[in-house]
Amino acid sequence: LDALGELRGLDGFRDRRLGVVGFSAGAHLAGMCYHPEAFGFRVPRPDFAVFGYPLISMDADTHRGSMETLLGPDADDQTRRTFSIDRLVDPQTPPSFVWQTDE
Numbered sequence: 001l002d003a004l005g006e007l008r009g010l011d012g013f014r015d016r017r018l019g020v021v022g023f024s025a026g027a028h029l030a031g032m033c034y035h036p037e038a039f040g041f042r043v044p045r046p047d048f049a050v051f052g053y054p055l056i057s058m059d060a061d062t063h064r065g066s067m068e069t070l071l072g073p074d075a076d077d078q079t080r081r082t083f084s085i086d087r088l089v090d091p092q093t094p095p096s097f098v099w100q101t102d103e
Contacts, residue, residue, distance in 0.1 A: 019048035019094070025066060027054030031085035034093050038082070049096040056098075058084045 022030030030051060036043045055066045058080035071079055081087060 017047035020046045021050040023052040025055050025070060027051035028085060031056060034088045038088065046094050048094050051096065051098045053100050054098060056085045
């Protein structure tokens with residue numbers, strides 16, 4: 001997350017669009033960039049995001065093993081809501097491309 005802030009400070013990157021890309025749990029981390037302040041980070045939001053087979057929601061229908069790896073086996077409802085990236089989408093959310101495959 002700090003990389004976005006650092007790159008935006010460099011001469012060659014000031015006027016460029018910067019985005020984040022993540023796959024699986026890395027896509028979850030990239031999604032945290034939508035609202036970094038919600039997680040205690042003070043970095044600029046990306047201009048766009050790309051998510052490959054992302055772990056986005058922490059509700060009952062998500063992959064339990066992935067959720068438990070990220071949040072622990074005893075995560076309460078509030079923690080799961082806080083880390084559900086789909087709940088962060090609002091009018092200021094950067095444009096995003098999400099893909100998932102069947103196999």
